[in-house]
Amino acid sequence: MKSLIFSIIIALTFIVGANAQHRFSIKDRVAQLKDSLALSDTQTVAIDSILTNAMDKGRNLDLTGSERREAMMQIMKDANNDIEKILTADQLVKYERMLAERRSQMQNRYNRGK
Secondary structure, three states: OHHHHHHHHHHHHHHHOOOOOOOOOHHHHHHHHHHHHOOOHHHHHHHHHHHHHHHHHHHOOOOOHHHHHHHHHHHHHHHHHHHHHHOOHHHHHHHHHHHHHHHHHHHHHHHHOO
16 A cells, blocks of 8 residues: 555656756656656657546546545556556666656655654
């Protein structure tokens, strides 16, 4: 369950582009994924659409607190699943590695904050 939550947080990080120093747009995230995963043009367009739709859904939520958090987690989980469906086997391995690295970085930041 914890790894699912971390994966969702990672996906949210990709989508929202949360970074303490710099906020990335969806276009930046898609470009990053295109370079990192060697995405085809078709995959790039599809991922841009997935992330844009997820962002729009998140912005349009009329919820607060834990309800909003749960809804955002589901949106991110769905977006992540959609992205995984269009990746090749090799790209999926790289994507999962990227998520694991992000998860580790977030965990380290969290542990330093304690």
